[in-house]
Amino acid sequence: MEDFEGRKTILELEDVSVTFPNGMRALKPSSLKFYRGEFAVLLGPSGSGKSTLLRCLNLLQEPTTGRVSSPWISGPASESSARGHRRRIGMVFRQHQLVLSMTALDNVMAGMAGSCGLFRAMFPSDAMRIEALECLDRVGLAGKAMNRASELSGGEQQRVGIARALAQKPDAILADEPVASLDPARASRLMGLFKKICGDSGITAVVSLHQVSLAREFADRIVGLRAGEIVFDAPASELDDSAVLEIYADSAALSGGGSGARRPPAAPHEAREREPAGTF
Ligand SMILES: Nc1ncnc2c1ncn2[C@@H]1O[C@H](COP(=O)(O)OP(=O)(O)OP(=O)(O)O)[C@@H](O)[C@H]1O
Ligand SMILES: [Mg+2]
Numbered sequence: 684m685e686d687f688e689g690r691k692t693i694l695e696l697e698d699v700s701v702t703f704p705n706g707m708r709a710l711k712p713s714s715l716k717f718y719r720g721e722f723a724v725l726l727g728p729s730g731s732g733k734s735t736l737l738r739c740l741n742l743l744q745e746p747t748t749g750r751v752s753s754p755w756i757s758g759p760a761s762e763s764s765a766r767g768h769r770r771r772i773g774m775v776f777r778q779h780q781l782v783l784s785m786t787a788l789d790n791v792m793a794g795m796a797g798s799c800g801l802f803r804a805m806f807p808s809d810a811m812r813i814e815a816l817e818c819l820d821r822v823g824l825a826g827k828a829m830n831r832a833s834e835l836s837g838g839e840q841q842r843v844g845i846a847r848a849l850a851q852k853p854d855a856i857l858a859d860e861p862v863a864s865l866d867p868a869r870a871s872r873l874m875g876l877f878k879k880i881c882g883d884s885g886i887t888a889v890v891s892l893h894q895v896s897l898a899r900e901f902a903d904r905i906v907g908l909r910a911g912e913i914v915f916d917a918p919a920s921e922l923d924d925s926a927v928l929e930i931y932a933d934s935a936a937l938s939g940g941g942s943g944a945r946r947p948p949a950a951p952h953e954a955r956e957r958e959p960a961g962t963f
Contacts, residue, residue, distance in 0.1 A: 690718040693718060693754065699714070699739055699751060700747050702747045709732045710739070711910075711912045712749060713749075717740075720886075722878050723902060726891075726895060726898050728933060731911065733891035736908065740857055740889060741857055742768055755767045773848030773849065773851045773886075775845055775861045776858075781844060785832060786828065787819060787824060787835065792807050792812070795807070815828075818846040821880055822846045838865050845861070845876075858877070858889070858890040860892065861873070861890060862874060874900070895927055904916070909932060914929055915930055
């Protein structure tokens with residue numbers, strides 16, 4: 684799947700929409716392609732459909748209409764085709780979803796279960812341990828491999844989450860607000876690290892964020908969502924203030940800026956960050 688510029692499509696949504704059983708239309712019919720090696724950021728107010736779109740890309744959410752495709756989905760939709768697709772795609776979540784009682788290393792090895800099977804992941808070989816350790820090393824955490832996840836800071840836990848996704852040797856990583864719980868300095872460092880790792884390994888990344896400034900700093904491409912609709916899709920350099928206002932139009936109105944100039948609501952979103960300052 685190559686476009687006219689020779690870019691290889693790695694994930695594609697064709698007219699995908701999602702309406703939940705309660706009638707909530709989380710995603711209006713949307714068509715999007717993500718290309719090999721690009722670092723794309725999804726921006727949009729709360730409830731605009733970012734997580735729903737990411738879940739569709741990983742086939743965790745079945746579209747109500749339309750089709751998700753990738754080089755690993757062959758033939759009609761089936762559970763085995765979905766498994767093959769998910770094996771190539773790592774997920775990083777906002778609540779990192781680690782087993783807190785397990786060591787960082789064991790958490791990373793759990794990420795290998797998709798490719799090597801649950802049994803192998805439970806009884807790993809030395810080679811698998813070394814591989815997991817290398818993944819922790821890439822995120823700067825080899826020294827804490829034997830610490831329980833509960834003993835790590837939020838930023839460190841998030842890095843273990845990234846190492847776990849890397850252990851899967853993915854072609855793409857979908858990250859849902861991977862820096863939501865970090866202070867601005869750590870969030871920026873983690874995004875820089877994440878982008879470098881993806882760039883070094885040719886991994887395609889689709890990352891949802893609430894921080895406009897981070898999106899501008901790190902994204903190759905920004906996709907803006909508003910009320911389940913794609914209202915912006917362009918290189919990050921084209922995200923000017925009027926585009927930000929377009930994406931956040933509803934939330935700007937809700938935040939009551941009634942008079943005077945309307946400012947992009949970047950700052951209130953960035954106020955969600957909470958972790959005390961520290962090393963990462
Ligand atoms: N399982 C569900 N059933 C019904 N409605 C849902 C379900 N999951 C999400 N929604 C609704 O779909 C809309 C989009 O949700 P989604 O989680 O994709 O938004 P989001 O952009 O990720 O928001 P946030 O920035 O707060 O994480 C929201 O209105 C949400 O309440
Ligand atoms: Mg979300």
